[in-house]
Amino acid sequence: MSIALGVDLSTQSCKCIAVNVNTLHIVEASSVVFDVDLPSYQTINGMHRSNDQPPVVTSPTIMWAEALMKCLNAMQLLPSADVIAISGSAQQHATVYWKLAQGDAIAASTLEELAAFLSVHDSPIWMNNTTGRWCEQLRSAFPNGDAGLQHVAGVRATERFSVFHVAKHLSTEASTNTTKAVSLASSFATSLLAGVVSGTDFSDASGTGALALSELDWCDAVFEHLGVPNGRTLLGALTDPTVVIGRVANSSLLSRYLKSTVDILPFTGDNPSAVVGMGLTRAGDVLVSLGTSDTCIVVGHRGDESQLPPNTYTFPHPLFPRELVCHMMVYANGDLARRRVKDAHYNGSWELFSVALNETRTDGNVFCTTGPSPKVGLSLAVNEICPPISVPPSGLDVYFDGDSLIDVLSDARYYSRLAIEHRALAMVEDIAPLLLPSSSATATSTGRLLITGGASCSVAILDVFADVFQRDVWVNDTKEAAAFGAAIRAVWGTTAEGDQRASLLQRIEAQCAGRKMTSPIKYGDVTFARNHLRRAVAALTKVS
Template identity: 35%
Template sequence: MKMGTPTKDATFLGLDLSTQQWKAVVVDEDLHVVHETQVQFDKDLPEYRTHGGVIRDTTDNRVVTVPPLMWVKALEMLLDKLRIGGVDLSKVSAISGSAQQHGSVFWAMGAELRLKSLDANRFLHEQLAGCFSVLQSPVWMDASTTTQCRQLEEAVGGAQVLASITGSHAYERFTGPQIAKVFQTKPTAYRNTERISLVSSFAASLFLGQYASIDYADGSGMNLLDIRSKEWSEVCLNACAPDLAQKLGDPVPSYSVQGSISSYFVERFGFSSTCKVVSFTGDNPASLVGMRLTQGDVLLSLGTSDTVIAPLVEPCTLSEGHVLCSPLSTDSYVALLCFKNGSLTRERIRHDCAEDEWQIFSELLDSTPRGNFGNMGLYYDVQEIIPFVNGDYRFNKAGIRVNRFSGKEVEVRALVEGQFVAKRAHIEDVGFVVGKCTRILATGGASNNRSILQVLSDVFNTPVFVMDGVNSAVLGAAYLAKFALQHLSQSFEEITSHLPCPELACSPYGDALSVYTPMVTRYRAILEEIVN
């Protein structure tokens, strides 16, 4: 099979290594889903004792990590589930994937040689047991690198200078500061590191049987990539650690074919030796691909973290949020705002107020009026990114902070309204205007809850659309796999033009603008009080 000409019955495999699970989807030549499955870390791999897919340090809850071997073992389980489910892996023409952004994996000296000489008769996780110089990989929820962030910003001339180079000022979860912390606190481990991967390029490396390159889209969430030149910034590299360019390798476009699949997966799982491995990217860029975002749309991913994504024609410098390289073009960009306290916070309030049942949660939400009688709540289970705040904050209609609300239904609406009012405020603060032609495309777990989406529609005063079925990140990975093989002959729009349009989930009520615009103003005042 030549690149760009998959066979008639070819399939494409999309993978998503998210915070809480590995997910797989198989699509056919027309990009229709033919199979999907997942492995949940907490449930299916209890021996690693994760909660919400991660491990929190008992002495410092800012430190959040994951053993990369858990991800390896879970991948083996995932591929076994695909085979047991009847998927013919020999028909897969190309594989691509998405992964939680900002996490980093530190490969030990000699690890690539191990990847190249895997024994198909042995488990993958057993053979890679000694291949990591840092046994616990820091992930996006880690907030322990404040010192390194300030050092990086000072080294380049300030936060705005760093944002103009890399698309973001320094953030604790970003890979550059995380690498700097490893270098400063674990110098021996850093010296013994042969290669540093993002979670996405780590996953691609497993399939390649050698180190995969970091792609532009995910690489622009590191505080290390010059988003205009698409090369590592020397000043940023030098501010973080020595010999870093060599340990990172050269970045590549997100739709690059990086090679053929490793013989290990051919012999053990039945893949074709001609199957191509396409660059894996971050979950947020992949969601953009999966939702087929166009200019003027806003994508809101409601997952473990909540993210807001909007396309940009030209890169700009934001005081809050991020500018990332597009996964579909080398000269386009996207703006992204990330909020750590997403689904896990919603699940905590569901547990406290709704007997752990989403149906009860929705009934409580629907039983309260827009505006919640003037009550307002902001909930941050973990250190938030925007704003940099932790803890629960409840305010009654008089603006007085209270310890609890009068009822569970008030608590539920305060949570949902507070989350979306904050997102609207911060989108407006970075210059985005939600106009009459704007569509909000919602994805992620909470996008299945129409009561939550109705609040979203009301707060933004714009219609909300969804795509039924598969998670957009893993679907975007599958689309990217086909696009990589055919991008020289067809545009992405042409490849996906026959797919159904997003479905209208809900529209705003007539009084939504008058209810929520004052709440956005009130949020800003409350936030200033909290931060100060």
């Protein structure tokens, strides 16, 4: 049995899974939780937070290397298995600083020797929001500011993105000049396997904020405006995430667990890898994650980024980086907002919340925003980022009944429906320009709609998304989507192009298809509902 390995080096843990190359079934898995299994690093939730305001948030770089070693060591099948390839993913935006240059050998047989090659031993991670000065510097200098940057790099100047961490780091070590290369967490793991400091793949490079999407190359203007003229040299050549970069080096710290015949596919970011693990392989596919915050990812064609919503993060698709891109939007008011409605109007009962959803679907009013007295509303618990809305500590509610702004709904059943419809309609509003013309009543009707996260266990909530998107809803039970996606990419990269990859793509889609949970009730033009949503958002923005 031939095996491919997938690794996920996330914020709080490291996971490894082994996949049968022929069936794509998981045959073994291991995990290392940083706080529990590596207590000597004294992390909390996998990180260190300073007492500054805002806090500097980092993770011990060597901890990641030790976690990889422990995770591979725990895989019982490795000594005898026919492992053909390995790939992985890692938390996006985290940065690693080397005394070595790109392409230099990492001659380290111990963690102590590895540490000697690092110019700093704590890596800024995605939660480190101390780079506002550099964001403003780029925003002010880049042609057309944030809008111009998003058009080129697929993202606006945002504190968590890696290039701002790099600019800040270099400004603090200007007198010593000890950093010769910079890795992301993903390319750090690739480097450990390859035994040389290795470049970043196209998909995770987008998480730096310095990737020119149209060229799949570094954007020199970003580096220059941030005072990092040697950015290309520091970050190294970009790599195709679908191409083998080499084999496990005999000198690698990890060679004691893997044979030198194992091919290496570049590690990428956890979000791009999860796209593969969830089976989003075609333009028009949509993934909705309903959790503490809500996330929507839509797959689109490259070169169609002119109408991106302002808070979209765009990255190349890790299986088809030259043909497809993924657009990701994050909404802060996810589970917290739904719980706020449940507690305020349904005595804290999810059952009553769902009953209200079911009753308002079956009484002929599929949308609150249709019928003789259309209704729309938003209930927010925390500051929203998509779109930016300030919310007081007590929360914020805006409701319309027809054209009238009201304080209380006459039928309490509609509070739950408005809460879920708001989220679904907001996503439709944001992704419609990325699919078909927004004037089309069927702007969301093509492609797969996959829903995951805690709220996906509620069929009543899934019904709302089916109705609003006008798509069947599928649920995928994959628990480790990023690691699974990494294993799939390892198989993909070692499969010949043409008929063999076409056959593999069919197997990937079948393996990741999940379960069809519900289908939509047909309705008319969605434009009226979306117009009411725009009015409610405008009202909230004015109130805030």
